[in-house]
Amino acid sequence: MPTEIQKNIDAKALRQKLARWFRQHGRDLPWRRTHDPYAILVSEFMLQQTQVVTVRDYYARWLARFPDFTALAAASEDDVLHVWQGLGYYARARNLHRAAQEVAAQYGGQLPDDLAAIAALPGVGRYTAGAVASFAFDRATPIIDANIARVIARLLNLQEPIDTKRGAEILWQTAEALLPPRGGRLHNSALMELGALLCTPRAPQCLICPVREHCAAENPESLPRKKPRPKTVALAENCAWIVRAGKLLLEQQTGSRWRGLWKLPVLASPVAKAQLLLAFDYPFTNHRVTLSVYASRAPLTLTPAQQWVSLTEIDSIALAAPHRRAIKRLAAQDALK
Incomplete structure (x- = not known):
């Protein structure tokens, strides 16, 4: 003491x-x-x-x-x-x-x-x-x-x-x-x-x-004093908006950040000439992430983590918050049609 x-x-x-x-x-x-x-x-x-x-x-x-x-x-x-x-x-x-x-x-x-x-x-x-x-x-x-x-x-x-x-x-x-x-x-x-x-x-x-x-x-x-904050790091998160018969393709996450949550499928990079539907920023720890959603075609086969989900079911599943925000905004714009 x-x-x-x-x-x-x-x-x-x-x-x-x-x-x-x-x-x-x-x-x-x-x-x-x-x-x-x-x-x-x-x-x-x-x-x-x-x-x-x-x-x-x-x-x-x-x-x-x-x-x-x-x-x-x-x-x-x-x-x-x-x-x-x-x-x-x-x-x-x-x-x-x-x-x-x-x-x-x-x-x-x-x-x-x-x-x-x-x-x-x-x-x-x-x-x-x-x-x-x-x-x-x-x-x-x-x-x-x-x-x-x-x-x-x-x-x-x-x-x-x-x-x-x-x-x-x-x-x-x-x-x-x-x-x-x-x-x-x-x-x-x-x-x-x-x-x-x-x-x-x-x-x-x-x-x-x-x-x-x-x-x-x-x-x-x-007071209190703290060590200087680390610089904010910019990240890009490119995702696909894929619809079929009124259903949206989602992907369940397996990584540590959002493990178990559903989100829009990740694109390694935007498809050439793909239509950008929506983009906004959100914070994550010391990062500033830009989430960009592009219209895309359905894959020939789904991965085990992917699933078609009706818009009426969206509220019943656990979605990553930024992706829920994106889905709600695009659904309001009739992007499922």
């Missing part, structure tokens, strides 16, 4: 002020109304790289379709991806599915109150394991998400980039130093909520912050 943290922050006083503020101002979020480990785990997977406002509806639909570990474990991957579609980062859905299968197989569908067991599940890292232990089982364990990282970096006026090994170590050590002896649910919820509502990336509301007396930040908006 770093000595500078002990000297500069009165952890007990900070916790008390933070708890009082949270009881008055904390949002009523659906995953805060339950201590069910499964529901908590679902919310944590969904909230990775996705905003709360987007997750709310998906969370409710998911729990209605897959109410517990056993139900999710028994589902097919196609069903899982279909319910997840629109949230993006589909590896999260596949990992959640695998995690449910492991809980069903190893623990009879009941996740144990054991940090090591939780951390061993597919797709569960240090943060998610701590969050489930804290929010489901009320364990006093440290967690660091983007909101908490920002709060701690400002409390310490931390100049070290938080995405370096040393910066991450300081964040986790501080989070542990601030923990109460017991009852991690309230403390971690409050710390996270402070970052979401007041200690925001831009225009933080320092004047009404309940722990401003403990904050050393001289220029809050400049």
